[in-house]
Amino acid sequence: MMEGLLNPQTFMVFKVVVVFVAVLTLVALATWAERRGAAFIQDRVGPNRVALFGKIRIFGLGQPLADGLKLFFKEDVLPLNVDRVLYTIAPVISFIPATMTFAAIPFGKPFVKNGIQYFLSILPPDTNIGVLYIFALAGMGVYGIIIGGWASNNKWSILGAMRASAQVISYELAMTLAVVGVVISAGSLRLDRIIEAQNGLWNIVPQFIGAIVFFVSMFAETNRLPFDFAEGESEIIGYHTEYMSMKFSMFFLAEYANMITASGLFVTLYLGGWHFPILDSTVIGSVVAFVIKLLFVLWCFIWVRWTLPRFRYDQLMRLGWKVMLPLSLINLVIVALFYAYGG
């Protein structure tokens, strides 16, 4: 019965639904993993009290559900003198690109059935701009920060928005230049070609510098600790200070969705995508390999957050412009020279 249903249209709908649900479920699981992971690293117990039907505790896995319900039913107050339209739009603007970017990432091996080629990414690979699609949309996310800070009509929110957006813009440059090295080595912007080119040797080995730059920039782009200036929960005030209830949780969901997309992109660009010895001989195995790698990089986000203290703002800017940008340029020149004369 399932065989008869398999045609490009139903497969597309299936992919969109599955990816959307999977990413949002992973967001919920990531919040749980973050708190349990923090507790594990700091030798605490962490949230383990939320129980289903008052009985079944299962390591506090009900916590994200309870958090979601709490945020959903909280009172949504419109602060005085805010710009109503922009204040409401800002969380949406940061949420939409965050959920759209994952569409370009191939999460499994393409397969042929009844003479039709099926590929496991929402965006057709023929669109030919894979990497650029992600960067173009990820660049839109910064408007959520700017508009959110400005519309709140709060001086500290505006300052927080300026700080966060300056950080995102600065690190975008180093990140893009690091990715150009990968694009040169694959000879294509298409993410499926980039994965094919890594068959046998993952990019993280020959382009070690680029991978480090991308990895560090990834944290700055998603506003995660040690570059946590957007939120700055303990001492400085961030751009979403005036937000509450579902509007705040939209920003929150966007941050975690961005983390998942960034992990997926790192896996695709440097860790060989869905390639893995033995596992990638079947389609399901390749999806499993991709998910395992993605979860590992996602865990790195949590691991780093609870290991390193926050940078100071000038240190962040110095690292971005004086260390990361030159490093990515060096990586680019080395790769370009190698492929022009050595390869």
Added chain:
Amino acid sequence: MQLAFYILSFIAVFAAVMVVLSDRPIVSGLFLLLCFTAISGLYITLSAPFIAAMQLVVYSGAIIVLFLFVLMLLNQHRESPSKRNRFVTFVSVLGGVLIGVFIYLTMLKSKILLSYTKMSAVGGMKNNVETIAGVMFKKYFIPFELISILLLAAMVAAVFLSKKRV
């Protein structure tokens, strides 16, 4: 595809008009962003995803952020209505309409209006990047490099001029 063209072009024109009509600079900047984004959608209907992505990265991503930064630092919340002279507004609108009509008449004679015949679904987007690279780095290699040098010189000059002498 025709429907997408009409919706996107309506958004683009509406946003462009609102850039001028809005009396708050930040809101004007955001309408400009909407206009640029709608135009990048128009590029997609013309099977040019590379140009569309570049439009988003360069115009929507970088340039508008720069505008908004400057506007936020100036902290000018509302343009005072007294600065708006009725006569100047009238003449500007008249001039804008005239220029628009002339551009439209010129375009009717050229082939640009026919570009909607090149519209196609996503499947027709092959070899976009390769074609552009071929044109830029083979056919127009020297002008392209000259423009990059010019831009670099302008950048160095801007940094030099804005730097404080100690």
